[in-house]
Amino acid sequence: MKILHGKLSPFVRKAMICAIEKGLENRVEIEPAAVGQGKINEDLLKLNPTGKIPTLITDDGDAIYDSLVICDYLDSVVAEPRFVPAEQRERTRALTMNAAADGLIVAGVLAMLEKGKPAERQWPEFEAAQWAKVEHCIGAIDKARAERGDKFDIGAAAALCALGWLDARAQHIDWRGRYAALATWADAHDSRDSVSRTRPPKS
Template sequence: MQLFHSKTSPFVRKVMVTAHELGLVDRLELLPGAAHPVNRDAAIVARNPLGQVPTLVLDDGTVLADSRVICEYLDDLGGGGFFPPAGPARWTALAAQSTGDGLLDAALLTVYETRVRGEGERSPAWVEGQRAKIEGGLAAIEAAAPGLGDRVDIAAITYGCALGYLDLRFADIGWRDRYPAAAAWFAAFDARPSMRATQPG
């Protein structure tokens, strides 16, 4: 399998953490992917018209895009159970994944607004709105953290990658001081070999 990959993408990191946890990482051939909202990578676009990472090309040529889809495929392939079967637990896990992904979407949109757009094109109100979403996501992780324990599922992986991305791109917000339960949970989860192996720095 081939994975269009960017080391700093938190969505790629979700896939890589999942692959490490399932023992599938050696089956992935990592292809460099320079996904960009303006300067699109033709190599990715040739496989995925949205030009995004992660994009996974299966051995039979099938293309899967979006970390949610790819992680669920890997979980099925590796028999991990990171996505619960049909029932209340599944909806709870998927809702948590959506919250973590939503935090990441807001963080990435903030990065694009402040780093890709020219200074005269930037909208402080837009950035403020995305920051509010980040804070909302952090509050949700804070509320969930006491119940996460040592679980390893798609909720925990997404939360972990979201908090790790904040450390990478938003160190100035000092989230640990305001969300101590999330900070304590993340300190343990971030020590997992899968998280250490996928550090973006």
């Protein structure tokens, strides 16, 4: 198997956490893929029409994309430990936590892209709306963390990737100061093998 990869992508990080948790890292080849706003990667687009990473190429040559779909596929390669829970109640909770984490990142990226435009082209209301989504997603992650305890699955991994993204790219969002229990939870997982090994390089 091969994962088209970017060191700074929190979505790639989630897929790699899954691979490590399932003991598959030695079966997954890492191939860097050039992506970014305004870039066209024709080779990637031939495999993944969204042009995004991560993209997983299976041993049969099939292309699988979206971090959730990749994690679900890896659960089919090695059944245990489950990364996407099988039991419906826990599955729904984990996937909802994953959705809040992914939504946080998407909204944060959109806000930063808007802020990066020339002043005359910026839409302040749009930027503010995206940061409001980020704030509510943090609250949702904290609520899910409190309800789900120490379970480590796609929900927890996605949350750690999203919070790590905030620490690296949006330090003005003082989530640690306002969510002490969430910060303690995140820090407690920081030394977990799959989390520490996928930590993005400091910019």
